[in-house]
Amino acid sequence: MRLLRDDALESGDVRLGTRFWIFPQPPFIPGYEQPDRVWLSIARDEIGAGPSDPTMYVVDAVYDKQPYGFNRFPPFDGARRPPARPGPDRHFDNLDPASRPFLAVHAYACVRFVLDIWRSYLGRPIRWFFDQTFPRLEIVAFVDWDNAQAGYGFLELGCSGIGGIKRPYALNFDTIAHEVGHLIMLSETGVPSGISRDDDFFSFSEAFSDAVSLISFLHFDSAIDRLLRRTKGNLLLYNELNRFAETSPETQIRVATNFRQMSAVTREVHDRALPFVGAIFDSIVDLYHRDLVANGCADSSLLDFDLRDLARDEFDRFRQATAEAFRVKPLIFKRALTEARDAIGQALALSLRTLDPNTLTLAQAASAIIAKADGAAAERLETNFVWREIIGSR
Ligand SMILES: [Zn+2]
Structure with a gap:
């Protein structure tokens, strides 16, 4: 009898999800130097180079990019670095965590990880509050700027510059999860109009x-x-x-x-x-x-x-x-x-x-x-x- 023989499993069922590495805290924090391997719920055949999928994509600019805001909005139309690609098994846990493309992959994985959790609490998918204008969230993997921000159609990640060492927020789960929190909230409550900066x-x-x-x-x-x-x-x-x-x-x-x-x-x-x-x-x-x-x-x-x-x-x-x-x-x-x-x-x-x-x-x-x-x-x-x-x- 071949009770456990399962062709889908043996060939690695693409519907099971996709593997990534995530640092639960930035890798310079003692005790958190090694990333965790996580399975995200998205199927491997729904996720492409970038990474990108039907609801979001990552870009990494070749030259210094100005942060979005005021009259600057996505999509990014400048020169991009080559998109990060999965390994031959189509999982994304193939990249060196010290490499530049890893920033894009890690940022993407953190956003997805958080969305998976909160979708589960909500019991339904989260629809971006900006989806009438931008169908997908643009994640900017690196901006030379000491901040991270989420806004209309985008989430962009700068770096902290303490002590002359630049630490990209793309490796900072805490920062990314916080920004995704803003996006989830606006997508659920709707965007307020005409309220002042010190409103609750x-x-x-x-x-x-x-x-x-x-x-x-x-x-x-x-x-x-x-x-x-x-x-x-x-x-x-x-x-x-x-x-x-x-x-x-x-x-x-x-x-x-x-x-x-x-x-x-x-x-x-x-x-x-x-x-x-x-x-x-x-x-x-x-x-x-x-x-x-x-x-x-x-x-x-x-x-x-x-x-x-x-x-x-x-x-x-x-x-x-x-x-x-x-x-x-x-x-x-x-x-x-x-x-x-x-x-x-x-x-x-x-x-x-x-x-x-x-x-x-x-x-x-x-x-x-x-x-x-x-x-x-x-x-x-x-x-x-x-x-x-x-x-x-x-
Ligand atoms: Zn905030």
């Missing part, structure tokens, strides 16, 4: 994009493993672990572990987004704790008080207990974290369509997320949005 829409957009980056990052198995092993399963980032947060190599976690409340922020959009991002992260950690307690991996007293006020000896006791449980059953911790991540991610995604971009307030956005969350998640979100002074207590 922009702060929410920053908060949502940071949450997209954080939650998408938590979809790398290797990243979750590293995070849990380093902390021995203890994501309680307050007190002692606040130091962990500040020195955490994961950019997303540094941003999300903040103590800011609305009474302590300015009108500047990124500053004003911080309490919202904090509430999202706290809710993930709270749900994670509930799951650990339910599975006998943490003491139930953990759920009884505000963790921000945890005394030193209580914290130490908790840390010791979770470390012991983590040594024995790490998979419980991993499952707890992925379920918490998805409960919050899904509520965030589903809330978007219920928001009016022209009148949006942070309080409305918070309420919309709570409304789309299930019991325990809704309760934790509400408590955390209240503590952050984004909504009043009900």
Whole structure:
């Protein structure tokens, strides 16, 4: 009998998806020097050189390109470098990560990876908000400019220039995921018209994009493993672990572990987004704790008080207990974290369509997320949005 004989598998079924390398954090971050091999959902016969597919394509300019904006829009019509090509098996994991074409391939893979996750939360494909004008998203792999931006029909990636070493944002999953977050949000809420620069829409957009980056990052198995092993399963980032947060190599976690409340922020959009991002992260950690307690991996007293006020000896006791449980059953911790991540991610995604971009307030956005969350998640979100002074207590 040849039960497992499958011609499609043997010849490498093109419909199974396409392999890429992604660095979950930029490769200069200690512990993240090696990329992860990921399977993206797009079939190999739907993806061409560039890479390019029916919804997006990457360009890499030969000469310095001016960033888009004002009156400059895609498509790019200057001289392009030769498009990156897949290997003979039509997968894109054939390129040297130090090579120039890898920038294009990595940027593409990051965008697709994030879209795969958020499409799954939404339960349907994301239609670009600009698709009446530009059918496809243009990803510009490299611009000599210390910024990254997503806009009408494009996502372009510059480089950071700290210490004289240029570090392309094309290798920075965090930055790319954040920019894709902006595109997802606009595609779901629609584009606001006639609102001013300090409307809450922009702060929410920053908060949502940071949450997209954080939650998408938590979809790398290797990243979750590293995070849990380093902390021995203890994501309680307050007190002692606040130091962990500040020195955490994961950019997303540094941003999300903040103590800011609305009474302590300015009108500047990124500053004003911080309490919202904090509430999202706290809710993930709270749900994670509930799951650990339910599975006998943490003491139930953990759920009884505000963790921000945890005394030193209580914290130490908790840390010791979770470390012991983590040594024995790490998979419980991993499952707890992925379920918490998805409960919050899904509520965030589903809330978007219920928001009016022209009148949006942070309080409305918070309420919309709570409304789309299930019991325990809704309760934790509400408590955390209240503590952050984004909504009043009900
Ligand atoms: Zn942003």
